[in-house]
Amino acid sequence: MLESKQLAAQRGAATLFSGIDFRLAPGDALLVTGANGSGKTTLLRIAAGLSHATQGTLSWRGLAVAPLDAELRAAVTYIGHAAALKDELTAEENLASQTSLHAGSADSGAIARALGLWSLDRQRALPARALSMGQRRRIGLARLALVPRPLWILDEPAAALDAAGLSLLCGMIVAHLAQGGMAIIATHQDIGLSGPSVRGLALS
Amino acid sequence: MTAAQAAPRPLPAPGAWRGVAWAVRRDLRLALRSKAELGVQLLFYVIVATLVPLGVGPDSVLLRALGPGVLWVAALLASLLALPRLFAMDFADGTLEQMTLSPYPLPALISGKIAAHWLATGLPLVAVSPLLGLQFGLGGDELVVLALGLLLGTPTLSLIGAVGAALTLGLRNGALLALLVLPLYVPVLIFGAGAVDAVRTGLGAGAELSLLGAGLLGALVGAPLAAAAAARIAID
Amino acid sequence: MNWFRFASPASFYPLAGRLAPWFGGAAALFAAAGLYIGLVAAPTDATQGDAYRIIFVHVAAAWMSMFIYLVMAFWCAVSLMFNARLAAMMAQALAPTGALFTALALVTGALWGKPTWGTYWAWDARMTSELILLFLYLGYMALRQAIDEPRRADRASAVLALVGAINVPIIYFSVKWWNTLHQGASVSLTSAPTMAAMMLTGMLLMALAAWFYSIAIALTRVRAIILERERHAGWVGEAALAARGAR
Numbered sequence: 255m256l257e258s259k260q261l262a263a264q265r266g267a268a269t270l271f272s273g274i275d276f277r278l279a280p281g282d283a284l285l286v287t288g289a290n291g292s293g294k295t296t297l298l299r300i301a302a303g304l305s306h307a308t309q310g311t312l313s314w315r316g317l318a319v320a321p322l323d324a325e326l327r328a329a330v331t332y333i334g335h336a337a338a339l340k341d342e343l344t345a346e347e348n349l350a351s352q353t354s355l356h357a358g359s360a361d362s363g364a365i366a367r368a369l370g371l372w373s374l375d376r377q378r379a380l381p382a383r384a385l386s387m388g389q390r391r392r393i394g395l396a397r398l399a400l401v402p403r404p405l406w407i408l409d410e411p412a413a414a415l416d417a418a419g420l421s422l423l424c425g426m427i428v429a430h431l432a433q434g435g436m437a438i439i440a441t442h443q444d445i446g447l448s449g450p451s452v453r454g455l456a457l458s
Numbered sequence: 459m460t461a462a463q464a465a466p467r468p469l470p471a472p473g474a475w476r477g478v479a480w481a482v483r484r485d486l487r488l489a490l491r492s493k494a495e496l497g498v499q500l501l502f503y504v505i506v507a508t509l510v511p512l513g514v515g516p517d518s519v520l521l522r523a524l525g526p527g528v529l530w531v532a533a534l535l536a537s538l539l540a541l542p543r544l545f546a547m548d549f550a551d552g553t554l555e556q557m558t559l560s561p562y563p564l565p566a567l568i569s570g571k572i573a574a575h576w577l578a579t580g581l582p583l584v585a586v587s588p589l590l591g592l593q594f595g596l597g598g599d600e601l602v603v604l605a606l607g608l609l610l611g612t613p614t615l616s617l618i619g620a621v622g623a624a625l626t627l628g629l630r631n632g633a634l635l636a637l638l639v640l641p642l643y644v645p646v647l648i649f650g651a652g653a654v655d656a657v658r659t660g661l662g663a664g665a666e667l668s669l670l671g672a673g674l675l676g677a678l679v680g681a682p683l684a685a686a687a688a689a690r691i692a693i694d
Numbered sequence: 695m696n697w698f699r700f701a702s703p704a705s706f707y708p709l710a711g712r713l714a715p716w717f718g719g720a721a722a723l724f725a726a727a728g729l730y731i732g733l734v735a736a737p738t739d740a741t742q743g744d745a746y747r748i749i750f751v752h753v754a755a756a757w758m759s760m761f762i763y764l765v766m767a768f769w770c771a772v773s774l775m776f777n778a779r780l781a782a783m784m785a786q787a788l789a790p791t792g793a794l795f796t797a798l799a800l801v802t803g804a805l806w807g808k809p810t811w812g813t814y815w816a817w818d819a820r821m822t823s824e825l826i827l828l829f830l831y832l833g834y835m836a837l838r839q840a841i842d843e844p845r846r847a848d849r850a851s852a853v854l855a856l857v858g859a860i861n862v863p864i865i866y867f868s869v870k871w872w873n874t875l876h877q878g879a880s881v882s883l884t885s886a887p888t889m890a891a892m893m894l895t896g897m898l899l900m901a902l903a904a905w906f907y908s909i910a911i912a913l914t915r916v917r918a919i920i921l922e923r924e925r926h927a928g929w930v931g932e933a934a935l936a937a938r939g940a941r
Contacts, residue, residue, distance in 0.1 A: 267926060
């Protein structure tokens with residue numbers, strides 16, 4: 255349902271990648287790998303509709319989309335490098351804020367459960383600046399449970415996660431795919447996803 | 459745990475006003491938790507206003523003549539000082555790009571941010587200005603018009619300034635924002651200071667205040683749209 | 695003829711190269727005619743003597759400074775609406791010329807003011823608005839310069855130029871207001887001597903000269919900008935080789 259044709263991106267004078275074609279149907283996952291600076295983040299941002307591609311087209315459900323297309327926005331959860339957390343707000347407040355930004359409202363019970371799922375019960379009322387990188391990453395990922403969207407675009411979601419967090423993430427992605435969701439994940443480590451519906455795209 | 463579905467649920471109708479409310483609530487909460495920064499900006503206003511008499515001498519007739527202009531220019535500069543914090547933190551920690559992806563219209567979210575920003579940085583200037591006006595020997599009428607003018611003008615400054623702040627996101631040069639925004643501030647300065655002068659000469663400040671009001675309305679409509687366009691460009 | 699063919703930098707580059715010299719020649723001719731009228735043929739003014747002759751340059755420069763800003767804003771709008779690189783490059787090429795004419799208008803205005811009214815700078819409405827226009831041009835150029843990524847620079851400065859264009863009438867109106875409020879009924883410092891038909895012709899010729907000069911210079915400058923920004927494209931390498939081979 256998400257398709258790209260001959261996608262190319264240039265930043266300044268450097269061409270990051272060109273001629274990228276991929277096709278994601280419900281249940282598919284795309285693992286984007288490549289060295290630092292190979293354009294993984296740029297590709298994900300283009301797929302999420304944040305950035306312009308220099309060339310090529312992106313289509314969602316058969317229709318070409320321009321950046322920040324409303325249909326695409328409504329279908330994507332994008333979790334980038336930056337955790338989008340405010341240092342002065344607590345873990346709970348941060349998650350509630352992000353959830354209400356994307357879903358219109360935030361049920362405090364659901365938030366508490368999501369934090370519990372990611373083992374952050376005791377850190378609920380701590381300001382985000384007091385949390386470790388791994389814990390901040392977990393808050394960002396907790397949003398996946400609270401805001402249901404068909405397409406997940408995750409940039410290095412495993413960064414700073416410990417083994418338990420990694421297996422929880424993998425389980426969530428597998429369940430998401432099983433129910434017809436799609437995912438594009440940039441990673442340079444093995445996150446334990448495999449299967450016929452998981453394809454790789456290596457950027458050089 | 460709710461799971462993603464193949465066909466997405468229709469989103470809650472994202473009223474623009476709810477987006478404004480989201481942004482105002484969040485930004486005010488953040489502002490209240492970093493009060494020290496705001497105090498500094500208010501202090502800057504007071505200090506600049508105090509520097510002028512130190513520069514030109516304590517002649518009360520001269521100060522009275524200069525007063526409105528000086529207080530307005532100082533308000534402009536204080537406004538400028540506070541602008542970068544409007545978007546900088548959100549840009550740096552990734553919240554701004556999440557806002558562009560939100561179902562709420564980005565101009566609505568930005569209007570909310572600007573409203574919260576003005577409440578935290580502009581309204582204090584309005585409140586303090588009559589006191590500073592007394593330092594310059596302004597009379598009762600003049601103080602009222604000064605405060606009213608600033609009440610109408612400082613939100614306009616925040617709105618116009620937001621466009622400049624969004625255009626210069628992530629750039630290192632702080633003075634660039636001033637170069638971009640100060641020429642656009644000129645009409646507000648002219649009518650704001652002119653209003654006090656008009657009252658002083660007995661003409662009445664109705665015309666100037668109306669123009670300031672019209673400017674505010676225009677900025678309310680146009681600035682969030684321009685700032686949203688600029689923010690999307692910065693995020694691209 | 696399909697004009698949109700020229701919307702790509704690669705095909706506009708040779709076209710601009712062919713057109714520029716013609717506009718430059720036309721500019722030189724108009725300038726010669728205008729300067730002849732202004733410096734030689736027009737009579738000495740009764741009240742201002744020969745000092746008034748500078749208005750032939752001053753008025754043309756002031757008109758162009760405003761006109762170029764509008765043209766620049768137009769190309770900026772086109773570049774945003776159609777995501778067109780070349781339109782943005784055109785705006786980039788026009789800005790320095792616009793700033794130059796604004797500065798020229800300010801300097802010639804000051805030089806005119808001194809012998810005529812005794813002061814270089816009198817804070818009148820038009821000169822003050824010109825000064826603010828100069829800040830708008832410089833702001834546009836500074837913003838372009840500060841952003842490394844060319845497409846972001848294009849788009850951001852386009853938004854700035856459009857915001858500026860909308861504000862220019864507002865700024866002019868407010869400065870006029872400010873001026874009348876504070877000057878009262880005193881002599882308007884921008885009143886030109888009563889226009890003899892010949893003087894008007896002279897000013898029109900100078901304005902046309904300035905216009906053609908601006909086009910010629912903008913076309914030449916946009917060629918340089920195209921080469922710089924498209925330097926990795928194939929056709930640039932070929933053109934460079936062809937130029938070297940031709941010599």
